[in-house]
Amino acid sequence: MRSFVIGGAGFVGSHLTDLLVARGPVTLYDNMTIGKTEFVSSHLASGAATLVQADALDLDRLTAAMAGHDVVFHLAANPEARWGLERPRLDLEQGTIATWNAMEAARKNGVSRFVFSSSGTVYGNVSEPCGEEDLGSLPISLYGASKFAGEALLSAYSECFGLSAYICRFGNVVGPRGTHGAILDFCKKLKAHPEYLDVLGDGRQAKPYLHVTDCAAGLLYVLDNAPGRLAIYNLAPPDTTSVRRIAELCVAASPNKAARVEYSGGTQGWPGDVPLSRIKPEKLAGLGFRVKHTSDRAVELAVAEVAREVFGG
Numbered sequence: 001m002r003s004f005v006i007g008g009a010g011f012v013g014s015h016l017t018d019l020l021v022a023r024g025p026v027t028l029y030d031n032m033t034i035g036k037t038e039f040v041s042s043h044l045a046s047g048a049a050t051l052v053q054a055d056a057l058d059l060d061r062l063t064a065a066m067a068g069h070d071v072v073f074h075l076a077a078n079p080e081a082r083w084g085l086e087r088p089r090l091d092l093e094q095g096t097i098a099t100w101n102a103m104e105a106a107r108k109n110g111v112s113r114f115v116f117s118s119s120g121t122v123y124g125n126v127s128e129p130c131g132e133e134d135l136g137s138l139p140i141s142l143y144g145a146s147k148f149a150g151e152a153l154l155s156a157y158s159e160c161f162g163l164s165a166y167i168c169r170f171g172n173v174v175g176p177r178g179t180h181g182a183i184l185d186f187c188k189k190l191k192a193h194p195e196y197l198d199v200l201g202d203g204r205q206a207k208p209y210l211h212v213t214d215c216a217a218g219l220l221y222v223l224d225n226a227p228g229r230l231a232i233y234n235l236a237p238p239d240t241t242s243v244r245r246i247a248e249l250c251v252a253a254s255p256n257k258a259a260r261v262e263y264s265g266g267t268q269g270w271p272g273d274v275p276l277s278r279i280k281p282e283k284l285a286g287l288g289f290r291v292k293h294t295s296d297r298a299v300e301l302a303v304a305e306v307a308r309e310v311f312g313g
Contacts, residue, residue, distance in 0.1 A: 007076030009035030084142035095146025127276035141272030171236030174302035175212030203244030211298035253307035
């Protein structure tokens with residue numbers, strides 16, 4: 001299987017590549033804004049993977065690089081939802097337009113299978129557990145809006161051009177090689193000022209956290225087993241973990257275990273943040289796949305993994 005991974009040198013992309021190289025040659029297409037060559041260096045050195053450093057906004061370059069592949073995994077996006085508040089066009093470009101470019105390049109090259117990394121943010125600000133058909137509330141972040149738009153475009157390309165589209169709505173992905181997110185943010189803050197940790201919100205925000213190894217395994221399982229031409233699956237554990245718990249674990253894993261945690265207050269961490277989120281995994285479980293780690297366990301593992309990367313040891 002000849003795989004083309006947009007965002008392949010990034011967090012999720014590099015872990016997916018760890019699995020894909022056993023199936024055949026892999027092309028990693030990444031602008032390296034967030035991605036790092038060290039994440040995939042062993043695969044590049046062995047020749048199992050090749051890296052094309054270019055932006056998904058360059059349709060001509062993307063189309064030329066994608067020629068001759070069997071499947072596209074589109075993982076590239078704005079990695080931090082809050083950045084959209086400062087740069088409102090960011091999610092339009094790195095989300096919606098980049099996703100359309102990826103689909104158009106696939107159409108031009110006759111690549112019939114397309115796997116898209118979406119997000120639970122498409123469900124909007126709903127605290128009740130959401131299944132794949134629960135879209136009564138629209139997204140409240142620009143990041144979520146871009147993912148929602150990408151899903152709609154994929155549905156249209158599937159119908160109009162026969163593209164087999166597989167959409168996975170992630171929980172909050174955590175683990176080693178992380179390039180963003182609360183755990184990395186907290187550890188970096190504690191390294192910069194070991195005596196305290198400032199946290200946005202009141203700490204009661206709670207979301208499902210998905211370990212990156214479960215994320216990569218789930219993507220491949222959907223590719224191999226999803227029926228029909230358009231399939232949508234939640235990829236997340238059924239439980240949630242609070243920001244307060246994450247903060248406590250990060251302090252415990254830091255060199256200064258007596259650091260105080262200071263909360264800014266309010267139910268939201270920032271405008272567009274969904275304070276309480278739960279995602280139903282039953283549809284994917286019915287297909288035969290369940291994540292190995294609960295949200296709490298995924299966070300525990302990720303804190304230990306990220307802490308080693310940030311603090312050493």
